[in-house]
Amino acid sequence: MEWNPWLASLARVLSQAHAGLYRLLGGASFLNRNTLVLVTRGRKTGRETAAPLLYVADGERLYVVASFGGSDTPPGWYRNLVVNPDVKAEVGGTTRSYRARTLAEDEAKPVWPKLLAIWPAYESYQKRTTRVIPIVELAPLSG
Numbered sequence: 103m104e105w106n107p108w109l110a111s112l113a114r115v116l117s118q119a120h121a122g123l124y125r126l127l128g129g130a131s132f133l134n135r136n137t138l139v140l141v142t143r144g145r146k147t148g149r150e151t152a153a154p155l156l157y158v159a160d161g162e163r164l165y166v167v168a169s170f171g172g173s174d175t176p177p178g179w180y181r182n183l184v185v186n187p188d189v190k191a192e193v194g195g196t197t198r199s200y201r202a203r204t205l206a207e208d209e210a211k212p213v214w215p216k217l218l219a220i221w222p223a224y225e226s227y228q229k230r231t232t233r234v235i236p237i238v239e240l241a242p243l244s245g
Contacts, residue, residue: 136220140166140240141190141197142182153179157193157240158216164191164200164240165213167221172230180236191240200240210237 138157141150155166168180183189183202190197205213214237218224228235 138164138166139192140179140183141192142179143186143188145182145185151179151182152192153177155179156217156221157191158213158220160213160216162242164193165205165217166238166240167217167224168204168236168238169224169227172227172235174231174233176233176236180238183238188243189240199243201243202238202240204236205239207234209239213237 136156136158137154139152139154141152143149144151157164157166159165168176170177170180184204187202189200189202191200214224217237224235
C-alpha cells in the first residue's frame with residue numbers, strides 16, 4: 103500500500119504536533135502511555151527531527167516499529183536512523199542517547215508479541231504491505 107502524498111504530509115504535521123504536545127506536557131501522551139519521542143538526524147538535511155512512537159522496553163533497551171501505517175515506504179525517521187544510527191529518545195521527562203539497529207527476523211520474533219500487546223493494529227499494518235516492517239532496537243550509549 104502506498105500512501106497518498108497529501109495524507110503522508112498530514113501525518114507528518116500531526117506527528118510534529120504530537121511531539122510538541124508530548125514535550126509541553128513533560129512526557130505525557132494522551133494516546134498511549136508507551137509513547138516516546140525519537141529524535142533522529144536527517145539523512146539529507148542533517149537537522150534533528152522528532153517523531154512520537156510507541157515502544158516497549160526490555161531493561162534499558164527500547165523497541166519501536168517502523169510501520170508507517172502499513173505503507174510500502176518506510177517512515178522518514180527510519181530512513182534517517184539507517185544512515186545516522188545515533189539517536190535520542192525522550193521518555194517521560196528524560197532524554198537519553200541510543201544507538202539504533204534493525205533487528206534480524208529471528209531477533210524480532212520475541213519482541214513482536216509485546217508490541218502487538220500495546221498496539222494490535224501493527225498486525226493489520228503488516229498485512230497491508232509487501233515489506234517486512236522493521237523492529238528497531240534502541241540500545242543506550244554509555245557515558
